[in-house]
Amino acid sequence: MPAAELQKFIVVLLYGSLVLQSFIVLVNPMNVNKRANLFFGLFLFLWSSFWLFDVTALCGLQVGTVLTEVVSFLQIFTPLFLYFSVVFFINPNYVFKKADLACLILPVIYIALMFDPPHGIVYSMIPISHNLPYIAIVYFKIRRHQKRIETISSNTENISLQWLIKVTSLLFVTIIITEAYELYNIFIEKRHEHMVMDLLFLVIVYLTSYYSLRQKEIYPLDEAQRKELLEIETKDAESEGKKKLLSDTELESLKQKLTFLMETEKPYLDGELNLIKLAGLMDMSAHQLSYLINQGFDENFFQFVNGYRVRQAQKLLSEKKSRFSLLGIAYESGFNSKTSFNTIFKKMTQQTPSEFRKGLK
16 A cells, blocks of 8 residues: 555544544543543544544545634644543542633634734644643643542552553654654655654554543542542642641550551452541541541551552462462452552562562572
């Protein structure tokens, strides 16, 4: 197949895949993260519009000036929908504030330029490059979320939004490559092939499809529990340290009670254990339990629970005639997958489970 024909095929495949994926995300068959997926689906649909005119040209369709301007206008807001999808993934109860209007600064500047476009290199690169600041902000917001989610959950593998980190990182790199190619066209050699960039975008689209269809609800569906966990996760760490929720006597007493509970009832064997569940077993509020773990054990919830899981795994690995495989030991210790088992075990012991077992021989 000639390169030109292959490129046409890739463009059609890319556009069709994005439109189909946007429809699936908007329909949300898994019924999870509803507000986040609404914005994410709209982001995917607007993203597909960057190849709309290529597809219409291939089909021999004439596109009017009005439609072209409307689509170009809507494209400006594409990264905003990605940004707010992440905002709602991180906090499904988020309420729009006046401060959010700051997100419109770049689109407003770009709209102003549309009415009186300057002729130059910078303006020609704006349609794609103006996505970069939003993608960078999204990346750091997710990184913050990954740290904070550890205060309320013992298993973050499916709720850390690591898939969005991968997608946004690839998107950022691909946009940089695309802009570099455009500069090459301007200053070195005028070429019209975009097959490599379109292939990279196609890879991102399929990765996004794979991960978005496997996503899970990040926070409990119960509104009261969700609100309580969000308050704990998002509150300022410094103010938490100043606010004393338990007296010194209560702290010591509850430390002993929690240690006894963990060693006798072993709630850490529940792979879905979260702060709410453990607080219920301790007959105290989630806020108090979070304070107890932070101040009494100098750990967050994730570190506290997974410390017990790792010690349980070490015990099983140390048995000379263990009937369990590494995966079996992972499940028997409260881990939900071999990946999380290996990652957490190595982080806490500087060894993988297999290395630990070999070291015993």
